[in-house]
Amino acid sequence: MKIRVGVFFGGKSVEHEVSVISGLQAYNAFDKDKYEPIAIYITKDNELYTGEAISDIANYKNIPDLLKKSTRVFFMCEQGKVELIQYPEKKFGNSVVAQIDVAFPVVHGANVEDGCLQGFLRHYNIPFAGCDVMASAVTMDKYVMKTVLKDNDIPVLDCVTLNVREYQSDEMAALHKVEDRIVYPVIVKPVNLGSSVGIKVAKDQDQLREALEYAFTFGAKVLVERAITNLREINCAVLGDYEEAEASECEEPISSDEILSYEDKYVAGSKSGSEGMRTAKRELPANLTAERREEIRQLAVKTFQVLNCNGVSRIDFMIDKDMDKVYVNEINPIPGSLAFYLWEALGKPYAELLDDMVKLALKREREEKNMMTSFDSNILQSANLSGAKGVKK
Numbered sequence: 082m083k084i085r086v087g088v089f090f091g092g093k094s095v096e097h098e099v100s101v102i103s104g105l106q107a108y109n110a111f112d113k114d115k116y117e118p119i120a121i122y123i124t125k126d127n128e129l130y131t132g133e134a135i136s137d138i139a140n141y142k143n144i145p146d147l148l149k150k151s152t153r154v155f156f157m158c159e160q161g162k163v164e165l166i167q168y169p170e171k172k173f174g175n176s177v178v179a180q181i182d183v184a185f186p187v188v189h190g191a192n193v194e195d196g197c198l199q200g201f202l203r204h205y206n207i208p209f210a211g212c213d214v215m216a217s218a219v220t221m222d223k224y225v226m227k228t229v230l231k232d233n234d235i236p237v238l239d240c241v242t243l244n245v246r247e248y249q250s251d252e253m254a255a256l257h258k259v260e261d262r263i264v265y266p267v268i269v270k271p272v273n274l275g276s277s278v279g280i281k282v283a284k285d286q287d288q289l290r291e292a293l294e295y296a297f298t299f300g301a302k303v304l305v306e307r308a309i310t311n312l313r314e315i316n317c318a319v320l321g322d323y324e325e326a327e328a329s330e331c332e333e334p335i336s337s338d339e340i341l342s343y344e345d346k347y348v349a350g351s352k353s354g355s356e357g358m359r360t361a362k363r364e365l366p367a368n369l370t371a372e373r374r375e376e377i378r379q380l381a382v383k384t385f386q387v388l389n390c391n392g393v394s395r396i397d398f399m400i401d402k403d404m405d406k407v408y409v410n411e412i413n414p415i416p417g418s419l420a421f422y423l424w425e426a427l428g429k430p431y432a433e434l435l436d437d438m439v440k441l442a443l444k445r446e447r448e449e450k451n452m453m454t455s456f457d458s459n460i461l462q463s464a465n466l467s468g469a470k471g472v473k474k
Contacts, residue, residue, distance in 0.1 A: 083117040086439065087165075087181035087207075089198065091123035094190030095278050095299060098141075103418050104187040105138050110421070110431040116439070119179050121165075122151070123193070129154050131165060131178060154178050156205045163207050183442050184209035185435075187415060191273050191300065194415050195221035208446035210438040211392035212414040220388055220414045223272045223304050233387045235380065236408045238399075239263070240306040242272065245297045255293070256286055259305045266308040269293055271300035282308050313400040314410070315367050317377055318420035319385035320393050320434065322441055326385050328378035329423035333367035365426055373400075377407060384409055391445060392438045395420045 088111075090104020091097055104120070111118040120136040121129055124144075132151035134140050140147040154165040163181050170176040184207045188194050196218035202209045212220065219225050227237045241262045248255040259267065269292035271279040279299035281292035289305075296303040314336070318329040369377070381396040395416035399408045413420075419438075421431040 083115060084439065085117045085119060085180055085182045086111065087119050087121050087179075087184045089121045089123060089184060089186045090188060091125070092188050092190070092193035092198065093123075093125050093127050094188070094193050095274065096190035096194075097125055099417055100187060100189045100193070101141055102138070103189065103415075105136065106418055106421075106431075107185065107187050107435060108136055111435055112432045115436070118185075119165075119181060121154075122147075123188070123198075124148070127192075129156075129165075152178055156207075158205055163205060181207070183207075183439055185439070185442075186211055187419065189415060189417065190278075191221070195273055208442050210442040212390050212394065213445075216389045216391065217414050220390065220394070220412045221273050223270065223411055224302075226388065226412060229388060230384060230409055233383075235384055235387065236406065238306045238309075238408055238410075240304050242302060242304050243293065244303075245301045248293060248297065252290070256289060259289060260286070263305055263307050265289075266310065267292075267305050268308040269296050269303055269305050271296050272302045272304045274299055279303075309399055309401045309408075311402040313402060315369070315377055315398045315400060316395055316420075316423070317381040317398065318393055318395045318416065318423045319381050319390070320424070320437060321382075321385070322391045322445070323386055323389055326382050328381045329420065330365065330426035331367040331369060331374055331377055332363045332365040332423060332426075335362040335364065365422070373407075380407065380409065384412060388412060390414060392441055393419050393434065395423070 088104055088108045090100045092100060094100065101122070104122075108118050108120050119131060121131050122135045123129060130148055130151040130153050134147055134150040140150070153168045155168050157164045157166050165178045165181065167176040167178050184202050186193070186198050186202070186209060188198055194217060196214040199209065199212070199214045199217050203214060211217075219229060224240065224242050227240060230237050239262070241259050243255050243258065266282055266284045267289065268280065268282050269289070279296045281288075281295055283289035283292040293303060293305075313333060315331050315333055317331045319326050320329070321327055367374070377398055380398070384396050385394055390412070393416065395413045397410040397413070399410045400406070401408065419431075419434065421434055424434050425431065
């Protein structure tokens, strides 16, 4: 019997469109002899839709028309089975559209990749591929991630964080907070976005002000760190879990400016802009010495496991060529195109990568079933809600 995999993509995120591309890439790459993939599109209003039309990228040129041809659904758990129920339900007949055995989120950005969707799936007791709730939240907050990595002796750049209220209430104090800690040029980025969204480099105070105001349009909290002027960027993916993990080949993305932009990642090299990270300009494998390549791959695995990641994540590194020093820049818990091209470079086909991720999801589910989540107690038999102190003593 085939494993029914619900492939989730879209969502309330500025990276919505990239997620659609990545999600449908994964949907089409599953081994159809072993899996029955079910495409589940999350709209920007967080509504769930499925149906034959959802699996065709061409239909996303007109999303209102796509939704008319598709079926809106919601989840229901019935006797251990996870069902997709048509909404609104039929007055007569069966409203069950499909059942799924495993969820496979291919989502990017805030509100989906940061633990929100993972928490939703956990609430419905659905096994899912990729990072769990805590790892998703930590990896998607660049400041929290840096704090955890720094505590584990993993090299990261020092940074300053600002929130939008802090900046609006006293702009000069906020600017000086950065300037007292970080030397220009600096790079400004929202703390919880990926795909190079909301990022600018600032070389003086006026540019810093402009970069902060730009970043604050994407999130209420931003991070500022030193911009490495003589920079190489190297990316490496990791597959596995807390017990065992392996690193992919390394790539060096090629940018058209001083920072790798959204266009560099998802548009450059693609005639249609619909092939995700597959066609981004890159040198693969990266031109590294054997020693530097191994250093980065080992550091990638350590970063992945320190953050308790699962499935596939991509770790982005910076090399300061002036200091000959490697830093972890950020980690993508659900990377664009699931970084499958980094595994193909080592001889692992995309279908095999997806198979490994599903196996890891089911392994985690088996382990969690053996954990105690409740214990017998007679506390409710003696509970008394009268009085000001309640029941907690």
